[in-house]
Amino acid sequence: MNYKKKGTQTIIFSEPIKISSAASVTGPKEGKGPVAKEFDVVLSDEYAGADSWEKAESLIVEKTIKIVCEKASLTKDKIDFALAGDLLNQEIGSAFGYRESEIPFIGLFGACSTFGEAIGLGSCLVDGRFAENIIASASSHFCAAERQFRFPLELGSQRPPTSTWTVTGAGAVVLSKNTKGSGAFVTGATFGKIIDLGVKDANNMGAAMAPAAADTVLAFLRDTKTDPQTFDKIITGDLGYLGGELFLDILSKEGINISNYTDCGIEIFDKKTQDTHCGGSGCGCSATVFCARFYPKLVSGEIEKVLFVPTGALMSATSSQQGETIPSIAHLVVVEHRR
Amino acid sequence: MNHITVTSNEFLKMVEKSSPKSNIFTNCLKAFFSGGLICGAAEIYFYFLENHLTISKEQAGLLVSATLIVIAAILTGMGIYSKLGKFCGAGTIVPITGFANSMASPAVEFKKEGFILGVGAKMFAVAGPVIVYGVLTSAIVGIIYFIGSKL
Incomplete structure (x- = not known):
């Protein structure tokens, strides 16, 4: 048996796995940054039309998977599995985001490494011929993360200079068994x-x-x-x-x-x-x-x-x-x- | 075995060396003047209440505290207090306004979880320890004072 694992922890796929499409939806602050023009959708406010930040994150996920399917010209029933994760307790960001999707769902947790974990595992599934098309996605929301991990937003405290700012947004790719054509x-x-x-x-x-x-x-x-x-x-x-x-x-x-x-x-x-x-x-x-x-x-x-x-x-x-x-x-x- | 060979001690030294530090001097300066401004304004208000509205010293003091609390709570609700707090630091935390903000901000934040398990339960998330240890300390001081006064 010829294993695809090389060395201690690396996998080299027998055939390259095509990233058929990618989509990103972000919050307003990200929409004022240097990448602003490159995102598919920039929301005008953090609530995204929902009445809580957690629901907003799920709506962002929902929007992102819709766009990524459209860009790959695939209907949702053509997606075999979704691999997704986020930062909220019990991964409600992804779970509620995929709730209406009817795509078989595999929840992952790797904190902020989730997107890499999802692409890596998704590629394994495609390479092993367990699936033809897979969505890998990850999301986070500044306000929802702040209140889960730190303090209420309106608390008048100072952020230490070593701190980072949680991005509000979701990104998704479709991984496909498709070696034809050019691309990523x-x-x-x-x-x-x-x-x-x-x-x-x-x-x-x-x-x-x-x-x-x-x-x-x-x-x-x-x-x-x-x-x-x-x-x-x-x-x-x-x-x-x-x-x-x-x-x-x-x-x-x-x-x-x-x-x-x-x-x-x-x-x-x-x-x-x-x-x-x-x-x-x-x-x-x-x-x-x-x-x-x-x-x-x-x-x-x-x-x-x-x-x-x-x-x-x-x-x-x-x-x-x-x-x-x-x-x-x-x-x-x-x-x-x-x- | 890790691939990287840097040890925990070496790495923590690297982190210590590279981490940007808060500017303590400017932070102290901002806190001193903004905190002083709040307390100075409160003092003027106190003077006005006591001398122009002839309110007793004790009641005027209570009124000043209550006014500061109301202002801080309203500013918190309007989303202004967090911006002030970011600039002023300890200047807005140390006066009673900081305490009001620490009560109002979780109340605003957890409204979505309802009035019982959200607002009611989480309101004391930040201020709770202050109350607990404030009461405990005052009780201990009270006992010491009581024993001292009997000697």
């Missing part, structure tokens, strides 16, 4: 280990997650014996400015220097004008930025090959209150342009 294709995935180097501060998640991202990238490079310079971009999920810097520091200690690096949390907000401190975060951060900014360039060939590494902090409000450190994870997918 998933060719490999590395599922990360849980790494915890002892960061406790829930207001410094970039620092908590940086070692996990570095470990997963290093695992991929070793498993496949690849040089990081062969990629046009190495894109992490939501490490932000501080986490990104630490990620590069850790890798350079391992003798790996990366010059083509960026982070979705750095891309999505304007640091100077949007008061987001260390950048964007949340499941929706990597999902919306990948779908809006990088996917189109991978389809057109403007970018040839990327490592996309969504990162997640696997803590809860309870574990933080009990003084636990923050275990983190990062999942990597290789996405390439094919002619």
Whole structure:
């Protein structure tokens, strides 16, 4: 039996998995940032027409999956499975978002790494011929996340300079068994280990997650014996400015220097004008930025090959209150342009 | 085995070194002046109540506190207080306005969960510990004072 697993934790798919379409829907703050024009839909207010923020997140998910199906010219009955997750307790963001969809639903939790986890697992399902078309999606909502993890929004407190801003938005891709034609294709995935180097501060998640991202990238490079310079971009999920810097520091200690690096949390907000401190975060951060900014360039060939590494902090409000450190994870997918 | 070889101690030092710090000096300055402004205005109001409306000192004090609480609660409801708090920091937390905000903000936030399990239960989420330990401390001080006065 010829296994597709290479090295310690990497999978190389026997055939490239096509990303047939990608869609992103965001809140108004994201719509004022540098990626604004690239999102499919920017909502005019955080409620999205719902009467609570949790319901708003579900509506955003619903809208996103509708758009991603339309863009792939597929009706919902052609989608075999949906793999989705978010940050809310018991994943109500995704569960309620998919409630009316009638798509077989597989809920995932990887905190903000969920989008990478969903694309990786979805590609496995397609590659194994268990499915023809799969939706992978992830979402988050600033207001809903704040009240679950931190303080009420109207509390007059100051955000520490290391904090990041949870993105309001959802991103989704359709993964298809379709090797014909040009476009963006998933060719490999590395599922990360849980790494915890002892960061406790829930207001410094970039620092908590940086070692996990570095470990997963290093695992991929070793498993496949690849040089990081062969990629046009190495894109992490939501490490932000501080986490990104630490990620590069850790890798350079391992003798790996990366010059083509960026982070979705750095891309999505304007640091100077949007008061987001260390950048964007949340499941929706990597999902919306990948779908809006990088996917189109991978389809057109403007970018040839990327490592996309969504990162997640696997803590809860309870574990933080009990003084636990923050275990983190990062999942990597290789996405390439094919002619 | 992790692939990365950096140890927890080394990494926590890297984090400490790279993390941007709050500017304590400017924060203190802002807190000093904004907090002073609130208390100064309250003092003028107190003086006005006592001398122009001839309200007793005790009642004027209560009225001043109540007024500040009402103003802070209204500003919280209007979404202005969080913006003030972001700028002023401790300047708006330390006066009684901070306490009012810490009660009003969860009340606004959890309205969707209903008046019993939402507003009623969550109202004290932030201010609860202040009340608990405030009452406890005053009780202890009271006992010490009582024993001291009997000696």
